[in-house]
Structures are given as C-alpha cells and as structure tokens.
Amino acid sequence: MRFSTFFSKQARKPTGLFGRLVMSIVFNKGNANLNRFVNELLSVQENDHILEIGFGTGKLIYDMANQIDNGLIEGIDFSSTMVSMAQNRNKNHIALGKVKILKGNFDEIPFKKDSFNKACSVNTLYFWPEPENTAQKIADILKPGGKFLLAFEDIAQLEKKSLSNEVFRLYSKGEVKNLLIRSGFSGGVSIESRMIGTSVLHCVVAKK
Numbered sequence: 001m002r003f004s005t006f007f008s009k010q011a012r013k014p015t016g017l018f019g020r021l022v023m024s025i026v027f028n029k030g031n032a033n034l035n036r037f038v039n040e041l042l043s044v045q046e047n048d049h050i051l052e053i054g055f056g057t058g059k060l061i062y063d064m065a066n067q068i069d070n071g072l073i074e075g076i077d078f079s080s081t082m083v084s085m086a087q088n089r090n091k092n093h094i095a096l097g098k099v100k101i102l103k104g105n106f107d108e109i110p111f112k113k114d115s116f117n118k119a120c121s122v123n124t125l126y127f128w129p130e131p132e133n134t135a136q137k138i139a140d141i142l143k144p145g146g147k148f149l150l151a152f153e154d155i156a157q158l159e160k161k162s163l164s165n166e167v168f169r170l171y172s173k174g175e176v177k178n179l180l181i182r183s184g185f186s187g188g189v190s191i192e193s194r195m196i197g198t199s200v201l202h203c204v205v206a207k208k
C-alpha cells in the first residue's frame, strides 16, 4: 500500500500504535487552529447540549466542557484508539457528568430526534460516504433553531497535500453550503472563513 493511502486511511479512522502515536499529534497540532475557530463560533453557553461527530483526541470536547455548567457535551467517534484517548483526556469531565463519549459510526447509531441544541464536526466531511444522509440526520437530531458547525480546510490547500482520492472526497465551500441547504437546515446557512498563516479554514454555520 502506498504511504499516501495508508496515511489517508489513518486520517479517516486511526488505528493501533500509528494512530495513537502519530495521528494524535497530527490531529492535535495540525487541526488546532480549525478547532479553536469552531470553539469561538459555537459560543458555548453554560447549559448547552452539544454533539461532536468525529472528535479525534477529544480536545474540542475538553474545551467545550470547560465552558458549561449544567449542560452536556456528547461525542461520537468510530476509532477505538481515539475513543480511549478522548476518554482519558476528559476523565474528570466524564466523572462530573459533563461529558459522554460514545464509540460508533454516527451514520449507524440511533439518536433521539430534536435532542441537541448545537452540533459540530471538524475535518470529517471528506470521509462521509453519503453526505446528504449524514447532514439530514444531524438536522433531525437538532432542536428547532439548533445550530450545526461543519469545519474543513480549503480545497486548494488540500489538493496540494498527497491525500488518496479513494479515501478523501474534497469539497469547495460553495458545495458544502449547498449540501446543508439541501439537507433540512431551513433556518439559514452561512460560511465563515479565516486565514491563519498560509492556511485557509472554513466553517459552515447551519441553522435548523
């Protein structure tokens, strides 16, 4: 297997020692600015009930949990390696009942309709096999008026990286905006973009 395919597969679902030792650093360092951007745009309130889909090492969950009081932050990820790292990072918040970590494929695990007031997902869209179904499911489990933040890197900079196109599906920001408009976010969809150093980052903010 070519290294670019192996690396791309690890980015989609980290496994084993490589996932624990290498991908955790790639996510913690490489995705830090995008996660900070999402945290700002979420403007977490003390009683928010938030779902993060594909939390990786659980840093954004940790930062969100620091901002709530009576609320709850839930996260779902299908990598056992990432689930154990996120559980470890968030063990105090879990013990206090502020964080719940779930292991599973978001597309397959049932969630109650209208249960979260916010949801977010950072650098996972590229791996969604059926993007409209996933986006519709997110709209479905948000409360009316709820907000979904979907963050990703600019297509031009991702095209320069050696990523396998069998694993990564890349989107322009316009395509992501249209995807969410088509998927039940009738309260309005907007794009926030930020340039940090040479990186261009996008976050689509969609209201149900």
Ligand SMILES: C[S@@+](CC[C@H](N)C(=O)[O-])C[C@H]1O[C@@H](n2cnc3c(N)ncnc32)[C@H](O)[C@@H]1O
Pocket: 011, 012, 013, 014, 027, 028, 031, 035, 053, 054, 055, 056, 057, 076, 077, 078, 079, 082, 104, 105, 106, 107, 121, 122, 123, 124, 127
């Ligand atoms: C590129 S990493 C991004 C991790 C983190 N959000 C960040 O910004 O550092 C993608 C993560 O999403 C998870 N993931 C991808 N597809 C998923 C799915 N359908 N259900 C649950 N987790 C998924 C992977 O296991 C991985 O931890």
